Amino acid sequence: MSQTHLGYDSRVNLGSYYTPAEIVNVAWEIIAPHVGSQTAVIDTACGYGDFLRNCGQATTIGSDIDETAIDVARENNDKVRFFQTNALCDVSRTKFGIPEQSHLIVVGNPPYNDRTSLIRHGIKKVNFDIDADIASRDLGISFLRSYNKLEADLICVLHPLSYLIKPTNFRLLKEFTANYRLIDGLLMSSGEFPESAKYTPFPIVLALYRRDVQGMAYSFIRSFRFRVAGKTDFCLDDFDYIAGYIDKYPKKKHRPRYDDSLFFWAMRDINALKRNRTFVESYSANTIVLDKQKLDYYAYVDVFKRNLHRLPFYFGNCDVLIDDNLFGQYKPFFISDAVRHHPFLKKHFQINPIAKQQVASELDMYFELLLGEHQI
Numbered sequence: 001m002s003q004t005h006l007g008y009d010s011r012v013n014l015g016s017y018y019t020p021a022e023i024v025n026v027a028w029e030i031i032a033p034h035v036g037s038q039t040a041v042i043d044t045a046c047g048y049g050d051f052l053r054n055c056g057q058a059t060t061i062g063s064d065i066d067e068t069a070i071d072v073a074r075e076n077n078d079k080v081r082f083f084q085t086n087a088l089c090d091v092s093r094t095k096f097g098i099p100e101q102s103h104l105i106v107v108g109n110p111p112y113n114d115r116t117s118l119i120r121h122g123i124k125k126v127n128f129d130i131d132a133d134i135a136s137r138d139l140g141i142s143f144l145r146s147y148n149k150l151e152a153d154l155i156c157v158l159h160p161l162s163y164l165i166k167p168t169n170f171r172l173l174k175e176f177t178a179n180y181r182l183i184d185g186l187l188m189s190s191g192e193f194p195e196s197a198k199y200t201p202f203p204i205v206l207a208l209y210r211r212d213v214q215g216m217a218y219s220f221i222r223s224f225r226f227r228v229a230g231k232t233d234f235c236l237d238d239f240d241y242i243a244g245y246i247d248k249y250p251k252k253k254h255r256p257r258y259d260d261s262l263f264f265w266a267m268r269d270i271n272a273l274k275r276n277r278t279f280v281e282s283y284s285a286n287t288i289v290l291d292k293q294k295l296d297y298y299a300y301v302d303v304f305k306r307n308l309h310r311l312p313f314y315f316g317n318c319d320v321l322i323d324d325n326l327f328g329q330y331k332p333f334f335i336s337d338a339v340r341h342h343p344f345l346k347k348h349f350q351i352n353p354i355a356k357q358q359v360a361s362e363l364d365m366y367f368e369l370l371l372g373e374h375q376i
């Protein structure tokens, strides 16, 4: 079932992209072993209540701010206690009638979107209050914080992987990460959701967190082994990244000098690299003034961009990957490829011409060695 009662703007406003049944089922496989007779299962952004279907003996509670969604949910399931309410305001167990001693499991797929960027694009109307201690520019971050306020014992929700792997996001989750530890993480692509076709797919994690006073540090996430259905696990620490070698962003002190400066578009992550250019001709607030000592590495990123089709979706929020030793061995082929696509680079490198065919097969080899089983 999908959110057929809502028009485009409301779907964007409420982040209403309902979850395909197969994914709901996977979430249930993960939490089923933890559900007991003292358990309350809640989905505070429940839509039609699809995550609350097969709860067995547990108490089940659903809430949504969307009145029509709650009406449909009520018709679908009379065993669940439904509330039409804003789940981010006056957050407490009392609000949902959950006793303090209950073992509480949160399930679902809360909305995630960047409120400020949607407002800028004139779509988003923020029409609900959010408790000050859980407010954030991204609704999904506020939802995670709200689960901490509910003191949920277990949380099994979908959210963008970027919340965990981008250090700036991870810091926004400070109180959350002080109290929860990730115990399972299954990666999937946003492309698995209907309606997502217009956007570059980004990685989503079906995450299982347990309340734990140890919490988790960012280094814990870097070494966490995420699962990917039918594929090898993904761990950030298994790779080295370009940020260790060159500036990804413009720096104030780097201004263009004379006429011979070279410019490169700022790098955010792999998904941004898909959309953006690499070498550019003129200076702007988004361009890096190259340190020519490191031109090799910028050439590397340029070649990497042309090889992004080899990477599975879950690298979308990572930096460009590199194996520096291997790059040392394959460098002439990278430079040759970069120069062929940007002839103005020629004067900056002393290299002998290499046949296009040979460059292609050597680059094939590099990427095979870099990505191993991850290569698609």
Ligand SMILES: C[S@@+](CC[C@H](N)C(=O)[O-])C[C@H]1O[C@@H](n2cnc3c(N)ncnc32)[C@H](O)[C@@H]1O
Residues within 6 Å of the ligand: 014, 015, 016, 017, 018, 019, 043, 044, 045, 046, 047, 048, 049, 050, 051, 063, 064, 065, 066, 069, 085, 086, 087, 088, 108, 109, 110, 111, 112, 128
């Ligand atoms: C991604 S949908 C998920 C619906 C359902 N859990 C599912 O996966 O099929 C997000 C839901 O959050 C609801 N929502 C958005 N903001 C909310 C808020 N402040 N409080 C409660 N629900 C909210 C939307 O109306 C929408 O139904």
